[in-house]
Amino acid sequence: RDEDGSSVRGTLSFDPTPDAQVLYKAMKGLGTDEQAIIDVLTKRSNAQRQQIARSFKEQFGKDLIASLKSELSGKFERLIVALMYPPFKYDAKELHDALKGERDDPRCYVDSAMVLQDAQALYAAGEKIRGTDEIQFITILCTRSATHLLRVFDEYQKLASKSLEDSIQSETHGSLEDAMLAIVKCTRNIHSYFAERLYHALKGAGTCDGTLIRVIVSRCEIDLNLIKAEFLKIAGKSLSTMIL
Template sequence: MAWWKAWIEQEGVTVKGTPHFNPDPDAETLYKAMKGIGTNEQAITDVLTRRSNMQRQQIAKSFKAQFGKDLTETLKSELSGKFERLIVALMYPPYRYEAKELHDAMKGSRDDVSGFVDPGLALQDAQDLYAAGEKINGTDEMKFITILCTRSAPHLMRVFEEYEKIANKSIEDSIKSETHGSLEEAMLTVVKCTRNVHCYFAERLHYAMKGAGTLDGTLIRNIVSRSEIDLNLIKNQFKKMYGKTLSSMITEDTSGDYKNALLSLVGNDP
């Protein structure tokens, strides 16, 4: 799996951090940007959107050591609105941010490490899903939850293929007929992420900005959480699906320092 991780790191990341990094000057820049009357929002954007999360944590430590203040709390006191929400989100360590946004609720105890697919187990899972839904009156929802939330993506792709052979319908159609409400939505999301995770996030970003108003929480959460993982790949998928770049839609739907910070995280268009 090492080659896959290296490829993702090279191709998918929009925020890679800066080489020859020294947190002390960055901390001093941020301090000066918030010292006295007024705030230099552009200086804050230039520093924090161009550093990796690991580098931001080191800047926060340096800020505390040099000036005796908590960087995140200082940012909260100096900024406001959507720009504050975005910048503060950048300051969370990834695991804390994902927990805060309930991202771990989707992960469960999923096996995404080995990438190994056991054809026999995939067939058994497909049969179990069929027996838990289409084959009976009612639905064994826990069986669906257990399989969809604990198996790896490659394994689930094989399960979906086997399921369609058994049930003569897609797993999505079965979920729609067997469940409803928030459970249906959650299960369909797992399937969509399994089939094409970049398509899923492109849809979420488009959904956040289409129509009247912008769902800023969704926009911030998806850009921040994917900027050091695969945002470039999501941008490519976004362009294929909607015929416009993610940057252009952000430019249309946001403004000011908030817009500038988002565009800096998103990076150049493909």
């Protein structure tokens, strides 16, 4: 077992091919598998999403963003499309000055004043008003670094006396809610997020084989052993036991 918890030691480079294939299948034919789209795009860094888009074009001859726009709608579409744009291309120009380097780079400098400003903006966009300014949520969740967002979540808890997840659940619904919650959960603890996805795929009357396969295949060379540890905490039994 490697120190990073991976089950299989793979190359250090990211392979976008299978993710692009999952997205293509999710949008092929009648209906759209929105959960598959959430599973793929919320677990990758912005740089990796750009690689997925290039692979999508190479494999299927289609523009990924255009495909997403044609298959999705409403604020959920805006959130998913926002995830796909590099920070410097995102429409909210005023955010660019706060984005130096990679969205998911844990080494990036965190501005305490900007953290508080974002927490206040989220609070004002949800709990303090009648209705919800979902675009404010989309803007902040899709363009801030994970390190920055963790600080924002803490400040939000102080302001609202409730977690950001609780606010998202009370203020939004449907696929938009699922995608926002996935971003927050992945930021807090990506291993716990995938363990939770596996648990829900395995419990109940039938097994969601698509989710099971997606998670295990995509994480086997990255951190599957760490996901297994989180799964044991959630389910009270090992992943292997529940699968078999």
